[in-house]
Amino acid sequence: MQIEKPYLMFVGDVADQLAAKTAAGIVDWRRDWCVGQLRLPGCRADLGLEDLDIAEGVRRGARTLVIGVVNAGGVLPEHWISVIVEALEAGLDVASGLHRRLEEFPQIADAARHHGRQLHDVRIPSQSFATGKGSKRSGLRLLTVGTDCSVGKKYTALALEREMRAQGLDADFRATGQTGILISGRGVAVDAVVADFISGAAEWLSPEADPHHWDVIEGQGSLFHPSFAGVTLGLLHGAQPDAFVVCHEPTRRTMRGVPTALPSIRAVIDATIANGRLTNPGIRCVGIAVNTQALDEAAARACLAEIGQAEALPTTDPVRFGVADIVKRVREIFG
Amino acid sequence: MQIEKPYLMFVGDVADQLAAKTAAGIVDWRRDWCVGQLRLPGCRADLGLEDLDIAEGVRRGARTLVIGVVNAGGVLPEHWISVIVEALEAGLDVASGLHRRLEEFPQIADAARHHGRQLHDVRIPSQSFATGKGSKRSGLRLLTVGTDCSVGKKYTALALEREMRAQGLDADFRATGQTGILISGRGVAVDAVVADFISGAAEWLSPEADPHHWDVIEGQGSLFHPSFAGVTLGLLHGAQPDAFVVCHEPTRRTMRGVPTALPSIRAVIDATIANGRLTNPGIRCVGIAVNTQALDEAAARACLAEIGQAEALPTTDPVRFGVADIVKRVREIFG
Numbered sequence: 001m002q003i004e005k006p007y008l009m010f011v012g013d014v015a016d017q018l019a020a021k022t023a024a025g026i027v028d029w030r031r032d033w034c035v036g037q038l039r040l041p042g043c044r045a046d047l048g049l050e051d052l053d054i055a056e057g058v059r060r061g062a063r064t065l066v067i068g069v070v071n072a073g074g075v076l077p078e079h080w081i082s083v084i085v086e087a088l089e090a091g092l093d094v095a096s097g098l099h100r101r102l103e104e105f106p107q108i109a110d111a112a113r114h115h116g117r118q119l120h121d122v123r124i125p126s127q128s129f130a131t132g133k134g135s136k137r138s139g140l141r142l143l144t145v146g147t148d149c150s151v152g153k154k155y156t157a158l159a160l161e162r163e164m165r166a167q168g169l170d171a172d173f174r175a176t177g178q179t180g181i182l183i184s185g186r187g188v189a190v191d192a193v194v195a196d197f198i199s200g201a202a203e204w205l206s207p208e209a210d211p212h213h214w215d216v217i218e219g220q221g222s223l224f225h226p227s228f229a230g231v232t233l234g235l236l237h238g239a240q241p242d243a244f245v246v247c248h249e250p251t252r253r254t255m256r257g258v259p260t261a262l263p264s265i266r267a268v269i270d271a272t273i274a275n276g277r278l279t280n281p282g283i284r285c286v287g288i289a290v291n292t293q294a295l296d297e298a299a300a301r302a303c304l305a306e307i308g309q310a311e312a313l314p315t316t317d318p319v320r321f322g323v324a325d326i327v328k329r330v331r332e333i334f335g
Numbered sequence: 336m337q338i339e340k341p342y343l344m345f346v347g348d349v350a351d352q353l354a355a356k357t358a359a360g361i362v363d364w365r366r367d368w369c370v371g372q373l374r375l376p377g378c379r380a381d382l383g384l385e386d387l388d389i390a391e392g393v394r395r396g397a398r399t400l401v402i403g404v405v406n407a408g409g410v411l412p413e414h415w416i417s418v419i420v421e422a423l424e425a426g427l428d429v430a431s432g433l434h435r436r437l438e439e440f441p442q443i444a445d446a447a448r449h450h451g452r453q454l455h456d457v458r459i460p461s462q463s464f465a466t467g468k469g470s471k472r473s474g475l476r477l478l479t480v481g482t483d484c485s486v487g488k489k490y491t492a493l494a495l496e497r498e499m500r501a502q503g504l505d506a507d508f509r510a511t512g513q514t515g516i517l518i519s520g521r522g523v524a525v526d527a528v529v530a531d532f533i534s535g536a537a538e539w540l541s542p543e544a545d546p547h548h549w550d551v552i553e554g555q556g557s558l559f560h561p562s563f564a565g566v567t568l569g570l571l572h573g574a575q576p577d578a579f580v581v582c583h584e585p586t587r588r589t590m591r592g593v594p595t596a597l598p599s600i601r602a603v604i605d606a607t608i609a610n611g612r613l614t615n616p617g618i619r620c621v622g623i624a625v626n627t628q629a630l631d632e633a634a635a636r637a638c639l640a641e642i643g644q645a646e647a648l649p650t651t652d653p654v655r656f657g658v659a660d661i662v663k664r665v666r667e668i669f670g
Contacts, residue, residue: 194526195527195533226468226572226613227468228467229610230568230572231531
């Protein structure tokens with residue numbers, strides 16, 4: 001899957017900004033891929049882009065209509081379907097992060113076929129994978145891992161890609177979830193792959209590369225999350241990272257969606273090294289990314305200092321303070 | 336999925352006994368569920384059952400035609416399709432371990448619909464699962480784990496079920512792969528579940544039960560197999576075993592299908608406890624099952640003695656010497 005750029009961002013008529021979270025993430029990281037936003041009457045979200053209709057979007061060069069919003073109830077409203085069909089008729093592909101496949105709607109499927117357009121359902125892998133091989137590939141890889149789900153693994157990986165490039169490294173973000181796929185225009189939702197092929201999908205995602213090239217791979221779940229650790233382990237084995245960054249949210253007490261206590265950062269470092277050695281004996285932790293959103297600046301600085309000292313690793317909040325120190329550490333170790 | 340018993344075993348016209356391996360496993364463990372075998376001219380496999388045609392199978396009470404054979408090339412020959420259709424017309428359900436879904440063959444799908452019969456593709460989960468909850472369920476659980484794939488995890492679990500029942504325990508085998516599903520008439524092929532739902536599928540497979548009831552759960556893969564460890568970890572978390580048995584093949588040097596070296600039994604015990612504690616802090620190893628098929632009896636006894644002494648655990652070859660000592664240990668610990 002390779003989603004054609006640039007994008008016309010479809011916001012529909014969602015009730016609040018939260019419903020447009022995926023679209024907002026795309027604009028945060030890839031504003032220059034977005035020619036504008038398409039909003040319907042009553043829309044209460046705003047991506048901060050120019051409002052365009054489909055015809056104007058096409059004139060500005062848009063290749064794909066991106067549906068990065070969730071609608072109440074999870075169903076696709078009839079008046080959204082007609083906009084999607086209109087976009088296909090105007091020559092746009094459509095990329096969607098919705099739960100239901102675009103193909104399931106006959107009007108959309110027919111219009112795509114009739115006009116020769118692509119439908120991208122980024123939640124659902126469209127290709128088949130081989131099982132993982134486990135053998136070492138050339139190139140360098142960094143994986144973000146976490147004490148839990150939803151602690152900033154995607155954001156950290158994107159911040160690392162940006163900072164690595166700024167510091168002169170050759171680096172590419174590799175997406176493993178739907179928002180990341182829309183942000184990078186490619187990738188695979190590893191949690192939606194058939195279980196036998198998790199590590200194989202990760203190997204496909206980050207193929208052999210130039211010895212100095214970095215793939216910065218978006219992590220998923222946590223080795224300590226009882227719902228999703230299998231995905232995390234398969235991704236770790238397939239990604240075979242040389243380096244990893246632990247992402248953490250210091251005010252969280254239990255894992256997302258379950259009553260299980262959060263593991264310590266040290267436990268995550270140890271488990272990641274113990275398991276990661278299977279496919280890359282040289283694996284090492286290069287930093288810690290802490291989401292301090294819930295803390296004021298003084299408390300955030302104190303928290304980072306404490307963790308950084310305890311673990312003797314560059315420790316930062318990527319949003320507040322950037323990731324320059326982690327990338328500096330990467331360059332010191334790997335040249 | 337609940338496959339109706341008894342079975343008429345379809346052997347087709349396969350070229351050798353190996354092609355009927357799944358069917359032979361069913362007969363090994365559930366001979367009293369098998370009313371007979373249906374062989375076509377030229378068949379070179381023999382399950383040691385009476386040869387019956389469909390009409391006679393139905394007269395003897397068969398409810399399901401079981402296709403536990405693989406045909407050369409992986410395609411379903413035309414003359415097998417007509418036998419399957421004939422079975423559906425005669426009122427039998429059909430259960431298949433073939434790679435392709437029975438539904439994909441229009442004649443079979445039509446006949447099943449027309450005659451109101453069930454088609455069971457045991458490789459492909461037919462239900463949807465919730466994500467794993469991770470909370471403790473009542474009842475006792477034993478999981479077989481391995482140093483590698485294909486080291487006897489299914490056989491060991493079935494032998495444990497039989498011996499536990501013989502020693503007066505209330506025990507049920509829980510199948511996680513296609514052959515196991517046909518042997519137990521139910522279960523889920525966990526390696527075919529969408530990655531997000533591995534542990535959820537394992538929780539579904541082994542629900543809350545009487546406090547003294549044992550589920551003996553068939554393990555999959557190995558925590559040290561770079562292709563499949565994600566499946567193994569999700570299954571471990573969802574199964575939340577109180578007890579586990581490590582299965583091992585002493586002559587194997589590299590993991591099945593990959594160049595990775597085999598882990599030690601000790602490494603597997605340690606990793607299983609470290610990871611299993613997340614959903615069951617009381618997890619413990621109760622024995623080791625060694626497949627000594629490649630050794631003569633003296634060498635086998637020496638191998639078992641050496642491993643048993645090193646690990647201070649009941650150590651046996653389930654095929655050669657049974658699993659009575661392991662079950663004795665289980666009763667000592669759990670009452």
